[in-house]
Amino acid sequence: MTKIYDAHGYLGANPEFTSYGLPEILDGDWWINTMDACGVTGALVAPPGAGANQDFRPDLERIARAVKEHPDRLFGYARIKPRKGPKAIDDLRYWIEERGLHALKMNTLDDDYRFDDRRLLDPILQTVDSLRVPTLFHTGDTHAQTCTPNMVADIAADFPNSTFIIGHMGYPNSDQELADAMLRAPNTVTESASVFRRIVVQRTVEAVGAQRILMGSNSPYSPLELAPPMFQHHMPALSQTERDAILGSNFIHLLGAST
């Protein structure tokens, strides 16, 4: 039976969650219960809330606790604001090396920047490279011009030993450039959080191969339960091997011994 892993979810506090009936704070237990209800084995979760106050620390703390309590089910993204300079790098090292988080998530909205601002980003990327953890870059959406798949490919080409996740497949607004960007940078993968357009996924599979695509949910902004059926039931052109890769085995490969 295919083990299903979610490469892009959120654990922590956001008042917005209550607007549709969720608790304001989603902790490790909420995630475990939700995953069990949806048949999902594990998830890589980030602090919610673009540009959140306190540099995401309260939620990073929650994630670190959840990862410690459920080391085979929950995996953590660190999230930092690059304009904090050396402080951000110290934070990143702390959350990865001392608290056991597994990856870095970057969203240009967090600190009003662009992925082609390499003077700002390169010190962080050098740190990530030395820490040997993957980095997810949010791409697409209304601020897509600041965070395109091509910008991620440019970065990836300069850090060939690191793995970079092109978040949300560039969807919407930048998905047309996704395949070319991934072909240019072999150390990139992409994930499908909030991408429910089947053709976007199918074209990407055909262009770069299923082994470079991970299932993401964006949960709880989109319900976790919506993500697996896309690949289990609604992509008939995929082989079972491709399906298994997207749903789980690529995630296991990405995080290696952690899983």
Next chain:
Amino acid sequence: MICDAHAYLGNSPGWAQMGLPVPLDGHAWVEMMDRSGVDRALVAPPGVGAQQDFKPDMDRIAQAMRDYPERLFGFCRVKPRRGQTAIDELRMRVEEQGFRAIKMNTLDDDYRLDDRALIDPVMQAANEFGIVVFFHTGDAHGETCQPSMVADIAVDFPSTTFIIGHCGYVGYQHQTAPSLKRAPNTVAETAGLLTPAIIQGIVDEVGAQRVLIGSNGPNTPIELPALMVNKYMNKLNPEEKALITGGNFERILRLD
């Protein structure tokens, strides 16, 4: 009753690439609906700016409506720059074939929803024929098709119901609730929007009777919108969920 207010029936090359049968006809659609727990769907010809003015797919939709008159309902789709030809086509589809609504997407004919000299003759025809008007809003070309532009049109045609497609998502969703408030003869539909917070925000502003689920199916799996509303939007009471997932559809299309 689960009703999908925004889906596609016909022939799209992308569907074959995804492994779906093409053309996707009424029989295939009803099989898909049965598998997905969807009772009714309002379907449009796929393919922005399609050649042949969408006619082959509108013929397929007409046949599907004849085959499944209680399950499938049709959007006509026209290019407004065709002028009287577009209006004649609309009249034929409505009066002779029973189409219930018109779908307009500015990409179909490179126009803007605030080009009223172009749009208004089509709106007058829709008003005369008593059909619902659906406008695609938002997306990469959202600047040409904003919810506020739909509201501007709607206030000038108060007897017609206008659907703000996709709730302005992505890029213009913040306009949707104010537009719905300004034009009481508008409703919003959710295709492409599987994020509960945005939909709940609109419901909180204007009420559940102004929101319908849409799927974008088969581009997106058609069971997801109702699953999201019924299972994951738990500030809605059962009556509100029933309106959003079907009741509003039946009221607007006068099916009850």
